[in-house]
Amino acid sequence: MRKLILAISALALAGTAAFADPIADRKALMKANGKAAGQLGAIAKGEQPFDAAAVLAALTTLSEDAAKMDVAALFPAGTDQGDTTASPKIWEDMAGFQAKVDKFKADTAAAVAAPPQDVEAVKATLGALGQNCGGCHETFRIKKS
Ligand code: HEC
Numbered sequence: 001m002r003k004l005i006l007a008i009s010a011l012a013l014a015g016t017a018a019f020a021d022p023i024a025d026r027k028a029l030m031k032a033n034g035k036a037a038g039q040l041g042a043i044a045k046g047e048q049p050f051d052a053a054a055v056l057a058a059l060t061t062l063s064e065d066a067a068k069m070d071v072a073a074l075f076p077a078g079t080d081q082g083d084t085t086a087s088p089k090i091w092e093d094m095a096g097f098q099a100k101v102d103k104f105k106a107d108t109a110a111a112v113a114a115p116p117q118d119v120e121a122v123k124a125t126l127g128a129l130g131q132n133c134g135g136c137h138e139t140f141r142i143k144k145s
Pocket of ligand 1: 023026027028030031033034035037062083084085086087097100101104129130132133134136137140141
């Protein structure tokens, strides 16, 4: 019986290791960022009417995603290899990367605390938040053709 329990717990451990996929996790997080930014973009461009609740929901998603960006968990050593566009620069300059994450957290939290109240303000907020996306990608993401 004891042996069986040991065998089962060994299997459970192996299972956890096999399913923990930081590359997939961080890409899913980024896809959610893309979707939320797209919703704000549609309002900024006038494709969607201004809707304070929808704006706040999209900003909340961005802020929660930023808060989930645990660099150690999502970017462990060795995960510059694989199906990823994360640049090796992340691991060469962890402090610089962490600083970008921290700014993204602070800017999205500030936007949630004082959400834009009209289309013009959505444009300004999106412009400011977009610099986080572009600024980080420019340095820490490789462009794959
Ligand atoms: C602190 C750095 C950082 C910030 C800020 C950031 N990203 Fe990213 N993003 C990355 C990295 C690194 C990758 C590559 C992940 C991978 O392929 O492993 C990525 C990948 C992506 C992807 C591709 C995901 C995929 O499926 O391959 C999208 C879309 C994306 N980001 C959107 C955004 C948007 C929109 C924002 C801003 C609202 C944003 N990101 C902010 C670092 C950042």
